[in-house]
Amino acid sequence: MPMLENFAEHGELNEVVKNCVGKACDLLDAGIPLYPNDFKRKQNAGEVCEKYGSMSDEELAVLDEEFAVAGRMMSSRSFGKVIFFHVMDRSGRIQCYAEKSVLGDEAFSAFKKLDVGDIVGVTGHLFRTKTGELTLRCTSVRLLSKSFRALPDKHSGLTDVESRYRQRYVDLVMNPRAREIFRKRSQIVREFRRFMEQRGFMEVETPMLHALAGGAAAKPFVTHHNALDIDLYLRIAPELYLKRLIVGGMERVFEINRCFRNEGIDTRHNPEFTSCEFYWSYATFEDLMDLTEELFAHIAREVCGSTVITYQGQEVDLTPGHWKRMTYHQALEEVGGHKPEFYNDMEAVRAYLRSRGEKYMESEGIGKLQSRLFDLDVEDKLVQPTFIYAYPAEISPLARRNDKNPDITDRFEFFICGCEYGNAFSELNDPVDQRLRFEAQVEAKAAGDDEACPLDNDYLRALEYGMPPTAGEGVGIDRLTMLLTDESTIREVLLFPLLRPEL
Numbered sequence: 220m221p222m223l224e225n226f227a228e229h230g231e232l233n234e235v236v237k238n239c240v241g242k243a244c245d246l247l248d249a250g251i252p253l254y255p256n257d258f259k260r261k262q263n264a265g266e267v268c269e270k271y272g273s274m275s276d277e278e279l280a281v282l283d284e285e286f287a288v289a290g291r292m293m294s295s296r297s298f299g300k301v302i303f304f305h306v307m308d309r310s311g312r313i314q315c316y317a318e319k320s321v322l323g324d325e326a327f328s329a330f331k332k333l334d335v336g337d338i339v340g341v342t343g344h345l346f347r348t349k350t351g352e353l354t355l356r357c358t359s360v361r362l363l364s365k366s367f368r369a370l371p372d373k374h375s376g377l378t379d380v381e382s383r384y385r386q387r388y389v390d391l392v393m394n395p396r397a398r399e400i401f402r403k404r405s406q407i408v409r410e411f412r413r414f415m416e417q418r419g420f421m422e423v424e425t426p427m428l429h430a431l432a433g434g435a436a437a438k439p440f441v442t443h444h445n446a447l448d449i450d451l452y453l454r455i456a457p458e459l460y461l462k463r464l465i466v467g468g469m470e471r472v473f474e475i476n477r478c479f480r481n482e483g484i485d486t487r488h489n490p491e492f493t494s495c496e497f498y499w500s501y502a503t504f505e506d507l508m509d510l511t512e513e514l515f516a517h518i519a520r521e522v523c524g525s526t527v528i529t530y531q532g533q534e535v536d537l538t539p540g541h542w543k544r545m546t547y548h549q550a551l552e553e554v555g556g557h558k559p560e561f562y563n564d565m566e567a568v569r570a571y572l573r574s575r576g577e578k579y580m581e582s583e584g585i586g587k588l589q590s591r592l593f594d595l596d597v598e599d600k601l602v603q604p605t606f607i608y609a610y611p612a613e614i615s616p617l618a619r620r621n622d623k624n625p626d627i628t629d630r631f632e633f634f635i636c637g638c639e640y641g642n643a644f645s646e647l648n649d650p651v652d653q654r655l656r657f658e659a660q661v662e663a664k665a666a667g668d669d670e671a672c673p674l675d676n677d678y679l680r681a682l683e684y685g686m687p688p689t690a691g692e693g694v695g696i697d698r699l700t701m702l703l704t705d706e707s708t709i710r711e712v713l714l715f716p717l718l719r720p721e722l
Contacts, residue, residue: 239367242332246362251329253365258340261287265311271345272353279345286355288313289340289363291392292333294373302330303354306341307392314354315341321358329362336366384716400712403522404700408475410521411495411696414514420471420497425460427453427477433678434458434617436670437480440490453479458617458691459678461498462646465689466681473497475696486708487638490717493696502690504629504645508606511633511641511692512539515604515699522703530636530705537604537635546609547627551589555596562589582666586613601634610644616656616672618644635702643692650682 243253267286271279290308300319305312319327333339343357371393377383383390383397390397412422430449432439434456442451457474464472475495482488499506515537516526526538551557561567568588572579577591589611601607608631612620618628630644647653657674664671700712710716 235369236367239334239365239369242334243365243367246329246332246365249325249329251362253362255361255363258289258361258363259287260289260340263310264288264290264306264308264313267345267355268311268313268353274345276347279347282345285342285344285358287340287342288355290338291366292335292337292339293370295333295335297331300327304335306339306355314348314352315343315357315360316346316348316354317357317360321356322360326359330360333360333362334366334369336368336370337362338364338366381718384710385718385721387714397711400700400704400706401714403704404696404712406522407518407700407703408493408696410518411514411694411699412475414517415473415495415497418471418510420473420499421469423461423464423469423472423474424476425454425457425464425474427479429454431673431675433672433675434460435480436614436616436672438482438669440479440481455480456494456693457496458693459675461496462686462689462691463678463681465498465500465646466684466686470500470687471498484717486710487698489697489709489713492709494693495696496691496693498646498689498691500687500689503688504608504631504643504690507643507690507692508542508544508608508631508633509539511606511643511694512537512542512604514694518699519703528703528705530702531707533602533636535603535635535702541604542633543603543605545605545607547589547593547607547611548609550597550601550607551592554600555592557592557596562592568592580667582663582668584613586611590614598634598639599637602636604633604635606631606633612656615644616660617647617653619647619649620652638698638702639695640698640702641692641694643690646686646689646691648682648686648689650679653682654679 246253267288288306288308290306293305293307293312295302295304302317304315304317306315317327317330322330340361340363341355341357342359343355346354346356348354371377371389373393377386377390377393416422428451430451432452432455434454435458437455439452439455442453444451456478457476461472461474473495475493477491478494479491482490484490516539519526519528519537527534527536529535545553548559551562552559563585565585565588568585569579572588572591575595577595579588579591609621609627610618610630612626612628615628615630618630621627621629628644632639632642634640647656657672660671661674664673697709697712701707701709704712706712
């Protein structure tokens with residue numbers, strides 16, 4: 220059989236495939252196409268069950284409506300001249316009943332050549348079985364797409380976690396939990412967008428290919444444009460382009476899109492991720508704190524039904540007004556247990572970091588060293604929603620300095636269950652100060668900090684035209700999805716997380 224030989228040439232031949240191919244050849248010999256495209260679906264399986272599931276047997280018996288559903292055949296039980304099977308589509312599944320006396324000998328014989336996993340179109344009328352299950356009595360069953368691979372066991376699915384991520388298409392077929400996660404993810408993005416638009420923010424799109432890798436402290440991916448013969452960077456953040464739009468008078472903008480950072484992979488990080496950044500003219504970082512509380516509460520209510528959720532066994536209250544607020548140095552003291560005389564002593568902090576097995580560069584100032592203390596001894600302990608503000612200027616190259624203390628900035632990050640979910644600040648709109656910050660970053664890069672920001676002359680030129688007082692924020696969509704779906708690893712909320720190529 221030519222079809223069988225094709226599978227063998229690609230090393231895919233095994234007994235299951237051989238059996239499926241044999242059946243497919245029989246169908247073709249009988250004049251039955253394997254991939255027709257003329258079946259017209261009228262209803263979704265789940266919607267039929269929801270709408271008619273409460274009807275009595277008598278009501279179903281007089282229901283004069285022919286249904287046409289389509290989906291993947293997920294089970295099949297043969298009892299000689301009758302076959303029970305389930306068809307699943309995006310809305311759910313429905314049981315179907317095929318009877319030889321109704322379909323006819325030829326059609327019933329062809330149906331018996333189908334396999335679990337095949338995609339079929341079914342027409343028929345509703346009735347209820349003796350066990351009480353709503354069922355479609357088939358007047359016709361058509362093959363719409365042949366499957367040559369057996370689905371995993373219905374109870375265990377893909378038991379290997381990496382296989383679930385690598386073969387997400389199979390995971391989605393077999394795993395209702397996976398389908399629910401990505402349904403909620405779509406809802407989260409939709410509600411985020413709706414929240415911003417209702418408050419006068421306009422959605423925009425900015426470049427993903429950057430001549431300079433700026434907008435955040437991160438190591439970029441490098442690519443090359445052949446026609447211009449220049450190296451480009453996959454964006455690490457849209458910040459500097461969005462603030463150019465603020466200079467242009469757009470005043471309230473947001474962007475939901477991909478960013479890319481050439482960093483490690485763990486339960487909270489993937490090299491490509493989705494974020495929403497938004498910028499608000501004539502607002503401050505304190506206004507953004509209030510907006511963030513409203514945003515998270517809104518999305519939680521819409522997605523989870525409540526502003527009080529459970530994450531990994533811990534009850535979390537996202538209700539506005541219940542979020543804690545403390546300064547960066549307060550957190551080092553009250554949460555981290557470090558006194559000012561310690562965390563302001565560079566040599567003492569260095570010695571402590573060495574004792575904890577942490578590496579640092581000699582060029583790092585006290586602000587950068589304090590950030591390492593924060594990561595070690597504070598972040599994991601911030602369980603209930605908490606804003607940490609007044610970050611050191613050294614680690615906030617794009618944030619506005621505080622009017623009373625120029626060593627700190629009007630910046631906050633917020634944490635829930637030991638994880639950072641967003642970063643925000645009153646924007647630095649003084650082009651002279653921004654140039655000095657950029658120059659300090661250039662020096663840091665020369666000293667070995669490959670995450671330092673470059674000097675962006677065009678952005679400085681934009682600031683020289685005047686940017687209004689503005690507050691901006693970035694929120695990680697992937698982590699927000701983890702929170703609202705109670706998932707502990709980012710790979711569970713990414714349809715296709717980055718994996719090593721298969722050998």
